[in-house]
Amino acid sequence: MTDTSLAWTDAGAAESLAPEDVVALEVEGREIAVFGVDGQFYATDNICTHGHARLCDGFLLGEEVECPLHQGRFDVRTGRPTCDPVTEPLRTYPIRIEGGRVFVALSGG
């Protein structure tokens, strides 16, 4: 069910997303990573909280993404750090697919 209290931004065609992989989208000037995990999609900031590395260049291992720079890890469902050296959580965003489009709520999460 769509949360109508959130401001949803059209982030592009749903066919650009990748099940079991990560893609980067630009949404209102912000870089967002969208991860496909077990038939669901999760959106987070694309830049690691430890340094300036793009998580879309990392490795998706189940529900965790491994940063390509120092191999820190985050749970993409919650943004929670799961492996050193990352300690700051990653910002997450509500995401939904509707009518073949991807919608992200930048003010949510």
Ligand code: FES
């Ligand atoms: S920049 Fe991501 S773990 Fe260091």
